[in-house]
Amino acid sequence: MFSLDPPKPPESSSAVTETKNRVFLNDADLDKIAVYLVGSQQRFRENIIIPRIAGPVKIKTNEEKTVETVMESCAFKSIMACVLGYGLGAAIGLFSSSVNPNVASVEKQQTAREVFREMKTTTLGYAKNFAVVGCVFSAIECTIESYRGKTDWKNGTYAGGLTGGLIGLRAGIKAGLVGAAGFAAFSTAIDYYMHRS
Numbered sequence: 012m013f014s015l016d017p018p019k020p021p022e023s024s025s026a027v028t029e030t031k032n033r034v035f036l037n038d039a040d041l042d043k044i045a046v047y048l049v050g051s052q053q054r055f056r057e058n059i060i061i062p063r064i065a066g067p068v069k070i071k072t073n074e075e076k077t078v079e080t081v082m083e084s085c086a087f088k089s090i091m092a093c094v095l096g097y098g099l100g101a102a103i104g105l106f107s108s109s110v111n112p113n114v115a116s117v118e119k120q121q122t123a124r125e126v127f128r129e130m131k132t133t134t135l136g137y138a139k140n141f142a143v144v145g146c147v148f149s150a151i152e153c154t155i156e157s158y159r160g161k162t163d164w165k166n167g168t169y170a171g172g173l174t175g176g177l178i179g180l181r182a183g184i185k186a187g188l189v190g191a192a193g194f195a196a197f198s199t200a201i202d203y204y205m206h207r208s
Contacts (some may be wrong), residue, residue, distance in 0.1 A: 085153035092149035093142045100141025104134035148174045148198075164202045171198025 071079070081087055108130040152170035156162060172195035179190025 014046065025092025047155065085150060085157065088153050089150040093146035097138045097142035099145075101134050101140035103141070104137025105130065107137070108133035121142050147177065164199060164206070167198040167202040168195050171195040 044136050148170055151173050152166050156166045159166065172191045175194025176187045176191035178194075179187035
């Protein structure tokens, strides 16, 4: 079938050209196989074999990649954390104001309008605070993760420390240090719990 003997001297000019074009082996068929296996072959995108675990494999379009890039950006994550924090804070504020209403004075009976006004003030206060904390924490964590190039528990701990410190600094340096330590410990505990379960 295949011969490993040296080729016979060429008899025509086409045979000379064919002998000069061989890359690895003297036999033309074996040389074609070697070039196919070792050489750099151009492979088209349709011929890529992607191993699949479950379900069909789909190559992402440019639009899908663009949307994915936008959704993974720090600005988008911060805005989403702000919106979700606002909603969560409003829910907690509404619950706390309905459970524990502030009564101004015992002699005077509060009207429904005053109760609703007080509930609105409490709800908006909680909502704004949660929105600010969520936005700041998310922005700092995303920035740290982008800088470090890793996704692990340290990102949440560092971000919690910086966020707690920045929020606590409004009340002084001691409050900033306590806030940084408390928020860092809380972030680490939450991150540990989320990755354990």
